[in-house]
Amino acid sequence: MQPFGVDINLQTGEMLEPDRIVVRRASDMQGYYADADALEQLIRRGDPIHYEVFEKPVPETPGNLMYCISKLQPGLIGDEFYMTKGHYHRVRHTAELYLCLRGQGLMLMKTEEGECVAEAMARGRLVYVPPSWAHRSVNTGTEPLVSFCAYPAEAGHNYGDIEEQGFPKRVLRVQGEPQLV
């Protein structure tokens, strides 16, 4: 394997010339938000992009490192802030680094044992998601929440567990402020 370089705009978080873009629209988020009607209305109003992941993939083999730019739009579904689906890693005992480049939000994390914590995300904040913690970004601001992410390339993703079980807590707007409930 040969070395290579990738350009990232550190002001906007834009990755120049990604090889793969994963796009999640409002319609991909059915079942995730408390207010299903509000989500349906958004889907009918044009089904806008919810979040995107920009990648230049490397082989998904041990020793390599996968990296990406995660970009989550701002907004509310009812009183609930926009969020990503969230996932465990398929190889469960693998960590992930999120270096926030833009926006305001929370990294919501949980264990299989039911522990649930949130770390603040803001430009320059590096959040360490330890091995075996499921994680989901939540945008509590007014601009896109953009992070540079890195994780062991063999880690993979397991979305099914979160789809079925969700997280123990949601991030709602209460009296104008984000609150974990």
Added chain:
Amino acid sequence: MQPFGVDINLQTGEMLEPDRIVVRRASDMQGYYADADALEQLIRRGDPIHYEVFEKPVPETPGNLMYCISKLQPGLIGDEFYMTKGHYHRVRHTAELYLCLRGQGLMLMKTEEGECVAEAMARGRLVYVPPSWAHRSVNTGTEPLVSFCAYPAEAGHNYGDIEEQGFPKRVLRVQGEPQLV
């Protein structure tokens, strides 16, 4: 293990409140530069800091990710640009990510088979050091070369091979410009 956050100034590359700082002075670089006399003069003129690595270490076990800020001062030893010692990983088949936050330079990389390539480093440039490639930063600019780095936590470092064998190429100032020779 519990999640945590770390603050990094994305303009200067400064890590706030590191838990560990590795400091390499000019005197730690004996044997690395072509012009040993020029290095000795620098050591006698106060033995200044050559480069620093700022860390908040995590357990060096598979599944975790080590990360750090690398800060290499600008300058010349004779005609040779300041550089880090360079290393393979002790667990050889492990990659490393360098996201350059400040400065100008080159990432010099080599394999055991004698291949040697350089990738440009500048603010916003992510360099992918593939598994099994030794790597060394070279500062060809006039300000510190600062990068955010990430690698598998079990990778470790092997400096001995580089100390004995060096790299096939050096980065010299030739007619005012950096040149690989």
